[in-house]
Amino acid sequence: MRVLGIDPGLTRCGFGAVDGGASRSAVFVGAGVITSSSADTIDQRLLEIHTGLEQVIEEYAPDILAVERVFSQNNVGTVMGTAQVSGLAIVLAAQRGIPVEMHTPSEVKRAITDNGRADKKQIQAVVARLLGLAEAPKPADAADAVAIAITQLWRGRGTVRLDRTGAARTSAQAQWADAERRARRSREASTSHW
Incomplete structure (x- = not known):
């Protein structure tokens, strides 16, 4: 099973694809970020992210899309951008008949590190170790997306x-x-x- 993880963001939208292997192992397929410029208008920024997500979904052809669900944040502007980008990813998946699952950041942290309060460096170190990589995918948004994908592999749809x-x-x-x-x-x- 191939899972495409999405760490939604309006400036940087991380993505990471992993394949499920034997005994709950994960095989790294690819990761990166889709960016939009804060100097552009919101419609242009969303269009850039939409186009990038569409290309990523077509390239990696996932069996399931796993999207980070933001539970709470103090910055309303960031939450709005995150929600808008999440919506784009969900609609693109729905158009292709790809199931979507959502995971909160604390759920991902617990799944990856066994600690719901782990910091980004801890998550990156564990992701690299789990995938047998010399270092975690960069930038951090890509590593987060890979962690989301691994969480989906391990948690499944049960x-x-x-x-x-x-x-x-x-x-x-x-x-x-x-x-x-x-x-x-x-x-x-x-x-x-x-």
Whole structure:
């Protein structure tokens, strides 16, 4: 099985492809980044990322796309750009009939290093060791995308639990859905007082 990991970002969108081997091993296929200039307008930046993602998906022909899901960030602008690029990747996969899975950063850190708070250097070192590389793919966004792909290989599409609607979710996805529900209820409660 080939997994293409995507570390979405508007300035740098990392990608990394790995093939699943025997005994939970992963074989490095390729990695890199797609960039857009902050000097360009948002429509041009998204078009650049879209075009790059389309080429990467066509080149690597993944069986599944694994995208990082941002759980929370303080910088709203960064979250918006990340969400927009995530949407592009998901739509491109859907157009090709490629299944999509999402993983939070802490889920990836736990899967790769057994530590949900690992820093980027720890993740890069483990990724290089797991893949038998002299060093992790560069830049860091590419290494992160490879880590996302490895997480998908190891976690697979199996369910950890079902949400209230009966949909299969990993524990991180279930936590995300619960947080979204709580936030929605909180917004509804605060607007109903007006």
